[in-house]
Amino acid sequence: MLPTASLLAAAAVAALAIPASAQQPSPATAWTVPDVNRLPDDKFGRLVRHGKDLVERTYAHIGPEVKDAVRRYSGNNLSCSSCHVDAGTKKYGNTFVGVFADYPQYRPREDDIQTIEDRVNGCMERSMAGRPLPVDGPDMRAFLAYFKFLSSGVPVGTAIEGRGLPKAALPDRAADPARGKAVYDAFCVACHGAEGAGQRAGVPGDAKGYNFPPLWGPDTYNNGAGMARVIMAARFIKGNMPKGTTHETAVLTDEQAFDVAAYINSQPRGAKAGLEADFPDRRKKPVDAAFPPYRAGFTADQHKYGPFKPIVREREKGLAPVGAVRTTTGG
Ligand code: HEC
Ligand code: HEC
Secondary structure (H helix, E strand, C coil): CCCHHHHHHHHHHHHHHCCHHHCCCCCCECCCCCCHHHCCCCHHHHHHHHHHHHHHCHHHHHCCCCCCHHHCCCCCCCCHHHCCHHHHCCCCCCCCCCHHHHCCEEECCCCEEECHHHHHHHHHHCCCCCCCCCCCCHHHHHHHHHHHHHCCCCCCCCCECCCCCCCCCCCCCCCCHHHHHHHHHHHCHHHHCCCCCCEECCCCCCCCCEEECCCCECCCCCCCCHHHCHHHHHHHHHHHCCCCCCCCCCCCCHHHHHHHHHHHHCCCECCCCCHHHCCCCHHHCCCCCCCCCCECCCCHHHHHHCCCHHHHHHHHHCCCCECCCCCCCCC
8 A cells, every 4th residue: 555645646646647627626615504593682693684584575675565665675576585595595596605705796797896785786676676775775784794694604706516596508499488388387377377477475565575476577577687588597497496496306307497488588577777788898798688789690589589509609709799780579
């Protein structure tokens, strides 16, 4: 048996021999979710718990039905948890775990450095179809406290396993809303309803939100939201829907996830003004951002439903000229 020192030396030589491109990236920080119940009943503990409550019952604090009109920041009765599953603690459920350690970060949508407050307000104006929260206000501070707590022990700049949404293979064909309706009727309609309106917890006007959130119509995310993009929605659905699904137990095939995402996102929903200003460096516009301006050579429909691979190839060239074509079919 070789002494440890020689083993280490052999390993070092072996490592040197491997071309950099073949080496594994450094392992992601392990997944841990700190427990809010273990925080003391002091100011920070209370703020974190309030932040969690804001994430889970957004509609009851800043929704369109709260009594104090000044507090109506959100334009719909969703909660952040409608899409950041289990209060943002679910692996590949659009989690908030580790997110704090990754901001400020460069964001192509704004072509600028974005703070985590900017990101919250991005979801306020799009996913929540409302208006931005004051950056120094008590609600934003509570969100920050909760996010900071959920990133306990995650070093700045590290990737965390389970962040974001699972990957889904891009189909070679366009996602098909008609096939998506069949998927919807089989797997989704029981909770989200034939009209996509979800099921309220109580009655309209009571600020109690939904047991099952609406997927289209007036009380859900608008056409500028991340979820309004078919690839983004397909990845969310693959890893999280029907409710109870995890990234390890996907119920739908990738194609079914794309088709049902196409069906949902072909339905009417609120419009966000000024989408043309998103992604000012047009080369970086995501391939599934289905609002103008569109890339030269690709229709509005292809940006919305695919096939996406040809647009991906064009985007990767990084120099694709962008057409000034304007149509009304976007989003
Ligand atoms: C309709 C679904 C939806 C709702 C509701 C929603 N979000 Fe999001 N959120 C997303 C998606 C999708 C992304 C990631 C994709 C993107 O837009 O770039 C995201 C991203 C984020 C991020 C950045 C996460 C990261 O990994 O960098 C933060 C922070 C965030 N949301 C906060 C919130 C808060 C706070 C609320 C409630 C006030 C909220 N979101 C409500 C869908 C939603
Ligand atoms: C058993 C009930 C149930 C079923 C079935 C179900 N969902 Fe959901 N869905 C939920 C709940 C509850 C949420 C809120 C997030 C959470 O708690 O997981 C949600 C959230 C969502 C969201 C994000 C929030 C929003 O309002 O847009 C989408 C998109 C979605 N579901 C799509 C689907 C699709 C597509 C299917 C079928 C493949 C499906 N769901 C099946 C219960 C369900």
